[in-house]
Each structure stands twice: as C-alpha cells, then as structure tokens.
Amino acid sequence: MAAKNDTQSKILDVAETRIRVSGYNGFSFRDIAADVGIKSASVHYHFPTKADLGVNVMHGYTERLLEYLGDPEDNNVSAKALLQRYIDRYHQCLIKDKAMCLACMMGAEASSLPEVVAQEVARFFELNIAWLKTVYQRIDSNEKKKKLKAKALHLLATLQGALIIARTMGNTKIFERISSEFVH
Amino acid sequence: MAAKNDTQSKILDVAETRIRVSGYNGFSFRDIAADVGIKSASVHYHFPTKADLGVNVMHGYTERLLEYLGDPEDNNVSAKALLQRYIDRYHQCLIKDKAMCLACMMGAEASSLPEVVAQEVARFFELNIAWLKTVYQRIDSNEKKKKLKAKALHLLATLQGALIIARTMGNTKIFERISSEFVH
DNA sequence: GTCTATAATTTGATAGAC
DNA sequence: GTCTATCAAATTATAGAC
Numbered sequence: 506m507a508a509k510n511d512t513q514s515k516i517l518d519v520a521e522t523r524i525r526v527s528g529y530n531g532f533s534f535r536d537i538a539a540d541v542g543i544k545s546a547s548v549h550y551h552f553p554t555k556a557d558l559g560v561n562v563m564h565g566y567t568e569r570l571l572e573y574l575g576d577p578e579d580n581n582v583s584a585k586a587l588l589q590r591y592i593d594r595y596h597q598c599l600i601k602d603k604a605m606c607l608a609c610m611m612g613a614e615a616s617s618l619p620e621v622v623a624q625e626v627a628r629f630f631e632l633n634i635a636w637l638k639t640v641y642q643r644i645d646s647n648e649k650k651k652k653l654k655a656k657a658l659h660l661l662a663t664l665q666g667a668l669i670i671a672r673t674m675g676n677t678k679i680f681e682r683i684s685s686e687f688v689h
Numbered sequence: 690m691a692a693k694n695d696t697q698s699k700i701l702d703v704a705e706t707r708i709r710v711s712g713y714n715g716f717s718f719r720d721i722a723a724d725v726g727i728k729s730a731s732v733h734y735h736f737p738t739k740a741d742l743g744v745n746v747m748h749g750y751t752e753r754l755l756e757y758l759g760d761p762e763d764n765n766v767s768a769k770a771l772l773q774r775y776i777d778r779y780h781q782c783l784i785k786d787k788a789m790c791l792a793c794m795m796g797a798e799a800s801s802l803p804e805v806v807a808q809e810v811a812r813f814f815e816l817n818i819a820w821l822k823t824v825y826q827r828i829d830s831n832e833k834k835k836k837l838k839a840k841a842l843h844l845l846a847t848l849q850g851a852l853i854i855a856r857t858m859g860n861t862k863i864f865e866r867i868s869s870e871f872v873h
Numbered sequence: 874g875t876c877t878a879t880a881a882t883t884t885g886a887t888a889g890a891c
Numbered sequence: 892g893t894c895t896a897t898c899a900a901a902t903t904a905t906a907g908a909c
Contacts, residue, residue: 510892512892512893526800526801527714527798527800527801528712528714528715528797528798528801530711530712530714530715531712531714531715531798531801533883533884533885534884534885534886535883535884535885543892543893543894544893544894544895545884545885545886546886546887546888546893546894546895546896547892547893547894549885549886549887550892550893551892553886554885554886555885555886603800604800605797608857609797609850609853610797610798612853612854612856612857613712613789613793613794613797613853614711614712614715614794615853615856615857616710616711616787616788616856617710617711617712617715623857626857627857627858627859630854630857630858631858654866655866655867655870658851658854658863658866658867659847659867659870661850661854662846662847662848662849662850662851662853662854662867663843663846663847663850664846664850665846665849665850665853665854666793666845666846666847666848666849666850666851666853667842667846667850669793669796669797669799669846669849669850670796670814670842670845670846670849672796672799672800673792673796673799673807673810673811673814674811674814674815675811679842682838682839682842683839683842683843683846686839686843694874696874696875717901717902717903718902718903718904719901719902719903727874727875727876728875728876728877729902729903729904730875730876730877730878730904730905730906731874731875731876733903733904733905734874734875735874737904738903738904739903739904
C-alpha cells in the first residue's frame, strides 16, 4: 500500500521518525496523531492496527531507499560511485535525520515484532544485499558469488553497527572513520 | 551496585533477557515480576525506577563481559586467541542466548533512553574499544594509535550489525560468514 | 522484603455521530 | 475522513500492612 493521500503520507512520515528514534515498542497511536494534528481514532482509520502501520512504514522506507540507490547496473554511474552513494545514505541518517536506520532499529527488535513487520524488515536486508552484490560484481567481475555476498553482508553490517555506536557515543567521526575504509 | 542477594540478581537476570529481546521500551515491571515470581511492587523495592533497573542491568552486563574477556595484556593468551574470544561472545548471543547484545539493543534506542541509561551504554562501547585497541596493538605493535582505534571500531561495529542482520533474517550462517573475516 | 491496594496515566482499539 | 467517547488492559510508581 503506497500512501494515497496527504494524511496517510503524513502518518507514515511521522511514524517513521518516531520508530527511528524510539523503536516500534516506543511509540503510540496518540503520539502519531499529535504529530500529524489529528486524533488517534483517525490514525486507526488509515492503519487499523499497529502492525499495519509498522509494515507500511517499513515498506515505504525500503522503496524509498531503492529509488535513491537506483539501478546497480546503470553504466552511467561507476560501481564505486554507487558504493559511495550507498554509504552516504547511512551518513545522512546520522547527520541529516539524526536517527537510526529504520531497519536497524526494528531489526534489533525483530524477535518481539509482529511477524508481518519482522518479515518486512528482513525484506529490506535481502534487497540491500542483492543490490550490493550486483555493485561488487561490477567492481570485480571475476569474484566468486560467495565472496560477493560476503562483501555485501560485511558492508551492510558494518554501516548498521557504526551508526549505533556513533549515535550512542555522540561522535559522528566514529561513523566516518569506519565507513571511510570501504572507499578506496 | 552489584547484585547483593538472590532476588536482586534474579531481577537483573530476567530484565537483561527481556531488554535483549524487546528493548528498554518493550518490557514492564510486571513482566519482570512475573518472571521472578514476585509482585511488581517488590521489583520497585529493589530498583525504584525503570531507569535504575536499566542502568544496573547495563552495568552488570559490561562487568560480566570484561571479566569474560580478561586482561588484554595477559601474555599467557595470544592476541589472536583474545580476538577470537571476543568474537565468540557475540556468537554466543546468537546461538546460546538467542538474543541481541544488550548494548546494541539499547544503543539503537539510545536517543529515547533516560540519560543515565544511555551513558551506561556508551561506557560499554568505550571499554570494548579500549580492550580491542590493546589487543590489536599486540598483534601489530608498530601500528599507529589511530589505526588501532579504527580496527577496534570496525570489529565492534561489524559484529553488532552482523548480529542484527543474522537474527532478523533467521540465518546464523550470515553472522559466521561475516565474523570469520576477522580471524586469519 | 514482600504483599495488597491503588493512583494517575497511557496503551491499542472500537462504536457511532457528523 | 475525522471526530467524541469510551473500553479494557497495561503502565510506572507509591502508601501502608504484615
């Protein structure tokens, strides 16, 4: 379900922010309603249950990332530039959004999430790994499939972890120091 | 505050488990009380506020890790064995505990945590980095300080991220594939 | 130290008016 | 589509008996 009207997209927007700061267990429908300027019953009209909202927030986040990243096989952009673009997105979480990656936050909570929400988080990771594998293959076309996946997993994991540590320690340089090792 | 009696340590124990599964915002004093077999008022007797409990759970977790890791300069153990020991601890979270690292979970939630709790999480990361820096210095004593810290940060971040991704995707091999790159 | 009882607030969710 | 009103349950926390 894509946001069809203004209120729905506002709800998704503020819910995403809330979850990225406090987690799925850390926000309420009344929080969302207050942020949007409506009542919680109206939020339930658009998203009957909290799981519905969670799934749609996660799905929209994934689609937005994929759109930002673009086609990993687009030859108008170098593979290394694509890799940098990927890293930049996490850097934006830290600097611009001042929030966690949504998938990282809900991934940590995964085992206490409604099943449908947890599956949507897993989908985010799957698509990230597939995109990164394609990019890494362009960087080294002779690389074995297993090694490509290992590289994709490694970058994804490190960026997620770096975001947590940098934010907890209140030091953005920590993220920059870690992520800079992936651009040569 | 170390756990002085049986009830206190049981509370800390079940609270740790709860937080590592559902996060700081995902457990209640009644949950803890039910797990221990007492009433929530009794939990408040030992830990007046949720922040008190959170701080003490995090502190105990850190102390337990440091005790497990041991002296990073102990020459009876090779530096590489210490590194493997460090990685093993995260592997245990995944396999034995079937839970997140406590610091990773609360680190993700950091910006919505009571300040005292967030500080305790930051302390965990600081001590981890210091321990890893010492071990990496033993592996390459000519390495510059900045590079030692970079290596420490990288390993810490990657293991935390790998734990999230492996758990969310329900695939322990993912963690093993990522972490194996750090042992040569 | 643990209990019962309770306060004051918040939660996810629904019924029904407009 | 948004509202008021409400529900039943859960939340953090305290007072006071035993």
